[in-house]
Amino acid sequence: MQKKMMYSFPDDVLEHVFSFIQSDKDRNAVSAVCKLWYEIERWCRRKVFIGNCYAVSPRVVIKRFPEVRSIELKGKPHFADFNLVPDGWGGYVLPWIVEMAGAYPCLEEIRLKRMVVTDESLELIAKSFKNFKVLVLFSCEGFSTDGLAAIAAGCKNLRELDLRESEVDDLSGHWLTHFPETCTSLVSLNISCLGSDEVSFSALERLVGRCPNLKSLRLNRAVTLDKIANILRRAPQLVDFGTGNYASELPPDVLLNLAGAFSSCKELKSLSGFWDVVPAYLPALYSVCSRLTSLNLSYATIQNPEIIKLVSRCPSLQRLLVLDYIEDSGLEALASSCKDLQELRVFPSDPFGGEPHVSLTEQGLVTVSLGCPKLQSILYFCHRMTNAALVTIAQSCPNLTRFRLCIIEPKTADYLTLEPLDVGFGAIVEHCKDLRRLSLSGLLTDRVFEYIGTYAKKLEMLSVAFAGDSDLGLHHVLFGCESLRKLEIRDCPFGDKALLANAAKLETMRSLWMSSCTVSFGACKLLGQKMPRLNVEVIDETEPPDSRPESCPVEKFYIYRSVSGPRFDKPPFVWTMDEEGKIMH
Amino acid sequence: MEHERYHMINFEETELRLGLPGGKGNDGEATKNNGKRGFSETVNLKLNLSTKEAEGDESGKMKEKSSIAPRSTDPAKPPAKAQVVGWPPVRSFRKNIMAVQKASSEEEGDGKKAGNSIAAAFVKVSMDGAPYLRKVDLKLYKNYQQLSDALSKMFSSFTIDNYESQGTKDFMNESKLIDLLNGSKYVPTYEDKDGDWMLVGDVPWGMFVEFCKRLRIMKGSEAIGLAPRAVEKCKNRC
Numbered sequence: 175m176q177k178k179m180m181y182s183f184p185d186d187v188l189e190h191v192f193s194f195i196q197s198d199k200d201r202n203a204v205s206a207v208c209k210l211w212y213e214i215e216r217w218c219r220r221k222v223f224i225g226n227c228y229a230v231s232p233r234v235v236i237k238r239f240p241e242v243r244s245i246e247l248k249g250k251p252h253f254a255d256f257n258l259v260p261d262g263w264g265g266y267v268l269p270w271i272v273e274m275a276g277a278y279p280c281l282e283e284i285r286l287k288r289m290v291v292t293d294e295s296l297e298l299i300a301k302s303f304k305n306f307k308v309l310v311l312f313s314c315e316g317f318s319t320d321g322l323a324a325i326a327a328g329c330k331n332l333r334e335l336d337l338r339e340s341e342v343d344d345l346s347g348h349w350l351t352h353f354p355e356t357c358t359s360l361v362s363l364n365i366s367c368l369g370s371d372e373v374s375f376s377a378l379e380r381l382v383g384r385c386p387n388l389k390s391l392r393l394n395r396a397v398t399l400d401k402i403a404n405i406l407r408r409a410p411q412l413v414d415f416g417t418g419n420y421a422s423e424l425p426p427d428v429l430l431n432l433a434g435a436f437s438s439c440k441e442l443k444s445l446s447g448f449w450d451v452v453p454a455y456l457p458a459l460y461s462v463c464s465r466l467t468s469l470n471l472s473y474a475t476i477q478n479p480e481i482i483k484l485v486s487r488c489p490s491l492q493r494l495l496v497l498d499y500i501e502d503s504g505l506e507a508l509a510s511s512c513k514d515l516q517e518l519r520v521f522p523s524d525p526f527g528g529e530p531h532v533s534l535t536e537q538g539l540v541t542v543s544l545g546c547p548k549l550q551s552i553l554y555f556c557h558r559m560t561n562a563a564l565v566t567i568a569q570s571c572p573n574l575t576r577f578r579l580c581i582i583e584p585k586t587a588d589y590l591t592l593e594p595l596d597v598g599f600g601a602i603v604e605h606c607k608d609l610r611r612l613s614l615s616g617l618l619t620d621r622v623f624e625y626i627g628t629y630a631k632k633l634e635m636l637s638v639a640f641a642g643d644s645d646l647g648l649h650h651v652l653f654g655c656e657s658l659r660k661l662e663i664r665d666c667p668f669g670d671k672a673l674l675a676n677a678a679k680l681e682t683m684r685s686l687w688m689s690s691c692t693v694s695f696g697a698c699k700l701l702g703q704k705m706p707r708l709n710v711e712v713i714d715e716t717e718p719p720d721s722r723p724e725s726c727p728v729e730k731f732y733i734y735r736s737v738s739g740p741r742f743d744k745p746p747f748v749w750t751m752d753e754e755g756k757i758m759h
Numbered sequence: 760m761e762h763e764r765y766h767m768i769n770f771e772e773t774e775l776r777l778g779l780p781g782g783k784g785n786d787g788e789a790t791k792n793n794g795k796r797g798f799s800e801t802v803n804l805k806l807n808l809s810t811k812e813a814e815g816d817e818s819g820k821m822k823e824k825s826s827i828a829p830r831s832t833d834p835a836k837p838p839a840k841a842q843v844v845g846w847p848p849v850r851s852f853r854k855n856i857m858a859v860q861k862a863s864s865e866e867e868g869d870g871k872k873a874g875n876s877i878a879a880a881f882v883k884v885s886m887d888g889a890p891y892l893r894k895v896d897l898k899l900y901k902n903y904q905q906l907s908d909a910l911s912k913m914f915s916s917f918t919i920d921n922y923e924s925q926g927t928k929d930f931m932n933e934s935k936l937i938d939l940l941n942g943s944k945y946v947p948t949y950e951d952k953d954g955d956w957m958l959v960g961d962v963p964w965g966m967f968v969e970f971c972k973r974l975r976i977m978k979g980s981e982a983i984g985l986a987p988r989a990v991e992k993c994k995n996r997c
Contacts, residue, residue, distance in 0.1 A: 253845065255848070255850050256844075256845035256846070256848045256849070256850070257844060257845050257851065257894070257896075258844065258845045260893065260913075261891055261892055261893045261894055262891035262892075262893070339850070339852060341852075367852070472853070521849065521853060522847065522849060525847045525849045525854065555847065555849075580847050580848060582847050584843070584846065613848075637848075639846065639848075664845070665843075715912060715913065716912060745891065
């Protein structure tokens with residue numbers, strides 16, 4: 175009897191089938207079926223995502239996947255966003271570019287997050303990849319507009335240049351003139367982070383005018399309101415637009431012109447920018463509001479009633495980013511007008527002010543949760559909270575996948591009952607079964623971690639600050655959260671016991687950050703010794719950690735799994751605990 | 760050469776002393792009172808990367824001169840809350856943006872909240888010879904001393920030859936300034952709003968926080984070139 179197995183299909187058939195499988199997880203699963211599938215899959219993988227640039231070396235990636243066209247890399251730990259990671263820590267992209275320049279001449283897309291990108295890297299990209307199309311630099315730093323000029327000049331088929339939230343040495347607006355007249359391929363341009371007062375406006379206008387496929391354009395603050403109408407008229411096909419400065423003293427006819435320009439953009443669904451907003455010019459947007467699905471007012475210092483007027487006109491809104499000037503009353507208006515809301519982010523206008531100066535409380539969030547049951551993602555900064563409010567939110571929004579609450583004063587209790595907020599957050603993890611990301615704040619005991627360990631089975635990322643009583647808290651999380659990938663903790667009384675007891679768990683996660691806790695140097699050394707597939711990096715800016723007794727707590731450490739061993743680009747203040755119990759530097 | 764700096768060398772002490780109009784060390788120049796805040800204290804600014812003893816010395820010296828007057832802001836404004844690093848978790852670009860917008864709205868008489876003095880002011884700090892930049896939030900410090908301590912901690916991995924401090928800097932006296940700079944290995948300088956590089960310590964602390972765009976810890980020999988300008992600007996500000 176002949177055994178003709180399913181997998182004796184010819185290779186190219188398998189390859190064709192695999193080409194329909196795009197998600198990384200599925201691709202990884204496919205490659206694990208058998209050696210043959212592994213081989214075929216690796217030759218036809220076109221997209222690679224590397225969540226920690228130090229988890230694997232570029233050479234290893236290139237060796238396994240020789241035909242990659244698109245790569246995404248992430249560098250620094252998330253807490254680098256809040257200045258907890260000293261400058262010079264690492265996350266350099268240059269070694270990757272150097273290796274890929276030789277190995278991937280057909281590379282088309284590079285997406286980076288929290289990495290250090292130099293002008294040299296950008297120049298190398300422009301030179302090495304003839305068909306380069308997409309460059310996304312999300313929260314990156316280390317480069318200047320000179321590097322951007324190289325990209326503009328060198329990448330003939332550039333489709334996307336997105337510098338969102340990056341820190342760029344903005345030497346002059348002149349770099350825009352480096353886009354050749356022949357460049358017509360741009361689909362997305364985001365330069366909102368550029369800081370200088372200059373922009374080469376005529377170059378920008380011409381560029382926009384000759385790119386018929388431009389769908390997303392986010393300008394920087396240097397572009398003044400009077401220029402926007404011209405830009406919009408040249409790109410009526412825009413779907414996503416970020417204004418520059420939204421203030422000036424315009425004569426009334428210019429305002430009318432602006433309104434006309436906005437209304438001519440029939441596809442416009444997303445707006446952002448709005449620096450220095452003068453409320454009188456907001457009506458220019460009204461014609462667009464009914465179609466808007468995304469609105470970012472988080473740089474706009476407007477208050478009510480202007481915010482309410484705007485938001486009430488946007489019934490299709492799915493995503494709103496706004497400052498706490500919206501207040502509870504504005505959130506009420508949001509709740510009644512925007513039934514399709516999926517994402518809400520409320521930022522503090524005065525994060526360091528002592529007393530709240532706006533009337534934004536837990537009530538606002540409760541109202542939105544009751545009115546917008548489709549909510550999936552919440553980021554909310556406020557000054558007070560109650561367990562009851564959190565329970566209501568949890569019950570009203572069972573589809574939450576991301577819940578980040580920041581009560582500005584650390585260790586703030588339920589202001590009505592004076593109890594910890596354990597029960598409230600417990601309700602969130604219990605009711606929101608698909609919760610993937612959670613940030614805690616307020617007064618919290620070990621109890622909240624017990625709830626998290628019990629219920630948060632899909633949780634992938636947890637951020638903890640000023641919470642817990644003992645190691646038991648940390649233990650609950652490491653033991654119970656099956657899907658945990660990233661854990662970041664600061665200022666919690668977590669020490670060695672829970673960490674060492676759950677050492678194996680760390681190999682199933684991408685990374686663990688702990689700072690201002692009570693984990694000792696000895697424990698870090700032990701982990702480094704016993705767990706060769708983990709990189710245990712102690713960060714100490716004052717002196718080598720072994721100049722103190724082993725029982726001394728380390729100020730900061732970062733542990734991540736890696737198949738490529740300790741990294742070689744550590745700065746002087748990062749110490750690796752290696753297998754021989756030595757600290758490497 | 761550059762490489763040498765990466766290894767263990769002892770850092771030297773640099774002393775900067777402010778002698779501003781109306782204060783000591785003025786060589787008897789007439790005080791011009793044009794309504795600007797007087798700044799009669801002298802401040803010792805040392806980039807001190809050595810041991811605790813030296814710090815002890817410093818505080819002793821400080822007490823002697825009873826110099827540090829924290830740049831006090833308007834008494835009507837609430838006292839600044841002690842800031843925890845990285846809390847609340849708001850990204851720098853949000854802090855800075857809000858600061859600028861609030862400042863301008865206050866100028867326009869908006870005045871919804873009493874003080875904007877608490878918003879952040881991040882500036883880059885580079886040190887000649889160090890392979891990477893650091894960033895500091897000037898609003899975290901109340902005076903030059905605190906800034907200097909923080910900078911010492913930050914750059915302690917890069918230490919430089921020890922030597923005896925050469926005395927104080929007098930911004931009004933160019934030749935004294937040059938002498939001191941000649942002796943100093945490293946000197947803190949800053950780029951101000953006009954794009955000029957100035958010596959740190961030449962203006963009252965509050966003004967400095969407002970003017971400073973970035974910091975550079977420069978070699979003393981290079982900083983000498985800044986001495987004439989420092990003297991010039993100092994005189995202009997009197």
